[in-house]
Amino acid sequence: MLRPTVQSSMRSPRRAPRDERLRTMSLSVDIATEADAAEIAALRTSAGQHLTQRYGLRPTCVTEKSVLRGIATSRVLVARERGAIVATLRLATKKPWAIDLTYFATVPRALYLHDMAVEPSRQDKGVGRTLVEEAKAQARAWPSQAIRLDAYDAAHGAGEFYAKCGFVEVGKATYRKTPLVYFELLL
Secondary structure, three states: OOOOOEEEEEOOOOOOOOOHHHOOEEEEEEEOOHHHHHHHHHHHHHHHHHHHHHHOOOOOOOOHHHHHHHHHHOEEEEEEEOOEEEEEEEEEOOOOOOOOHHHOOOOOOEEEEEEEEEOHHHOOOOHHHHHHHHHHHHHHHOOOOEEEEEEEOOOOOOHHHHHHOOOEEEEEEEEOOEEEEEEEEEO
């Protein structure tokens, strides 16, 4: 059973905001449709460019076509603020090549979290955490017994974020010369 929309009004979990306008936010989280593909591609590209500027990584350009493929084969969630998509992630049943199952618990069905991106101006404000909480609810209803993911084992990786969201580091590996950290959340 899908829950199409979740409303969240929350304060930043880390600290009280300095600006009254940032004190609360109203997010809706729902399942993406094909009509969202261009906006999701732009958001993921923007988040990638932010990492490029901050860490000197190679530029990222996400195409609408790749987002449409994800929407067709996975469950893509989006967080909206005032109608604009400010965060996205994708849950898939197919194991990505970079995941080595020997590090993970044996469960009947696991989902894999991919393509998480938060608008750079909305990072560190609870948007990503809200989206991950909805992903957990979606996974439980799927039904799935675990959510798995990999994160870069580097300064630009999101491992610390996933740990704060309840994911447990289960191992490290290198895939195509890229160091990764594996995370799992048992449901």
